[in-house]
Amino acid sequence: MDRRTLLRATAAGGAAFAGSLWAGAALAAPAQPGPGPYGELLAADGNGLQLPSGFTSRVVGRSGQRVAGTSYPWHWAPDGGACFPTGDGWIYVSNSEVPVVGGASAVRFRADGSVADAYRILGGTNVNCAGGPTPWGTWLSCEEVPLGRVYETWPDGSRAAEERTRMGRFTHEAAACDPQRRVVYLTEDEGDGCFYRFVPDTWGDLRTGKVQVLCAPTDQVTGPVTWQDLPDRDGFPVPTRHQVGAAKHFDGGEGCWYDRGTCWFTTKGDNRVWAYDAVGQRLDLAYDDSLVPAGAAPLTGVDNITGTRGGDLYVAEDGGNMEINVITRAGVVTPFLRLLGHAGSEITGPAFSPDGSRLYFSSQRGTSGSATGSGGITYEVTGPFRP
Template sequence: MDKIMPSRRTFIKYGLIVAGMATIPVVAQYAKRYDIPGLSAKPDSNGLLLPPNATSRIIARSGYTVEKSDYIWHSAPDGGGVIGTDSGGWIYTSNSEMKNAGGGVGAIRFSKHGEIETAYSILSGSHRNCGGCFTPWGTWLSCEEINKGVTWECDPHGVKAAEAKPALGLFKHESIIFDPDSFILYLTEDKGDSGFYRYIPDSVKKGKADLNQGVLEIALVNNKGDVTWERITDPQAKQTPLRHQVKGNAKFNGGEGIVYRDGSIYFDTKGDDRVWEYKISSGKMSIFYDAADYEKPVLTGVDTIAVLKDHLLICEDDGDMQIVAISPQKEIKPILQLTGHDKSEITGLAFSPDKKRLYFNSQRGETGKSRDAVTYEVMGEFV
């Protein structure tokens, strides 16, 4: 994601809950003691502060072949997802945010016991692949974060060639999510005056939405939070950027992650450290979390979002390098922290089908360089 540098973040007011690769060698900073409620006082051998009884391992490092494969793990791993396999295992997909046709998507396949079976590419030659999501029919959508970026539909098994889906709009995509009931897609944009979009497919047949023919719309929001939608007449941005095509559209300060939870779409904006909720049935938009409401904000630097047991999980893009859970009652707690990676950001948050294994990346590793990224698996109970 493009960076907007926030003030130094504070995720927790301490003492109060508020509304097959070798492991990295233990280094000096890992001996430091931390005082974060619910997490270990000392980092494990991979530099992680974890909940009780949780364990971690490194499953991939950029520039090195993944265990039991000849696939060299990509640099700058970004958005990620997990889908189950017929054998009871699962596949973790991972976007690469490298520019100039250096992007793409890699995948790691696991057995039902969580063992790595192989790894491979499912898309190459694309540009700055950022967020994404799995479709209800089992393909992976990967979004390009460039001014006329396209969304790619990828086969997580790597059998079928990836296909561009320009009907979803050419713009600086951040991420995307499905409403599982209507098969309508919602999309975020990474600009300081971002639009908030939805795509309505022309048809849904045999559980599969048409991603080649449909209507792309942008949101308008009045001062009561009522949302209306206006059609984008030029989704290919031949004349005008999408966010400038409709007069009076709502403008969001740097769209980031997006998820569906219990009939609502949640997305966050990095420029103002807000989490937004769009209730689909009522068509209402509201602010679910706003760092400006706190004298000492409990959460800033909002970025990737995931859902676990009705909690929103939000990754930070620098600073404390935490993943933080927000309950429906807006109680906030960190579920892990990565130490020694101060020049990086956490990306690629996803869970195994049984929700016991969490996957994520340090996008720039300990050195702050995309080529030194590390991808982790953590086993445990998180919320």
């Protein structure tokens, strides 16, 4: 039995996503291709973006060039990002996935969407890839290097960033906060990486706590899971992913997004979107390109992920054909946008404005494909996103 047949049989025997956003839709299998809620993509606009009818785009920043209306040069290799409300608008935060200087920057928008300011909120760190927002309004910026660290930053620049090494030292990718269980989920970008959660001693204070790793049989793609404490969060000399024999390993952990009882995370090595049901403590597949008819998978190179208040997921591609795909709450996966002329790049940092009307993301290396990320471009898409 080949991998595709085996996975189909396994998924068919799995339950619907109990406790997830899709439970009401009675979805009993991973998402499949189908017509999307916004219709077909139109011809590319002036920014090289193919969008559905009613949507428009603009460029917010270009690496090495000043953000319009400010004196701040946008960082190279823009990666993971998130939006934060302010009293008179919102802030979009973006990591910089470059060595040594790394860090993160922010763009402040006024209520009408115009740019008010841009500035750095973290510097002198190493290969800041993804991360995640916290319920108390900070941004967790994660280093994607062995023994990488998590930094807690303040999007408005009001406070210097602080290192959160108690959250574990490993090749960090993304983070997602679960306020109900008061934990932070963490992905690891290794071919045999793990899925972790940090349990702080006090919710809202990430300075102390314990790190746990998800445990399940090696070949399990759906079913119950457990958590075990990590013996040595510092990961030296034994890497964290090799410390617990029962830990389940994932092929290149990437994006992570939590909403109403479910933590969704992606793995790029096998093009999967996983759904961890935090209420029932079970793991399921939300999407797997091996479970789509051969040659028909719209979503490949899965990477960063975000979601809407209504329950749709938006998954960015690292490679593929440079799309952001939407996985609807009805379990349909379909392209939402496509970026032309960026074959040597990846799409990063998808995040919605607080009111859900604008989607931000970046092409990390732009049209140049430069490995340094000097050609990075950050975009905004505005339109009739459904509630």
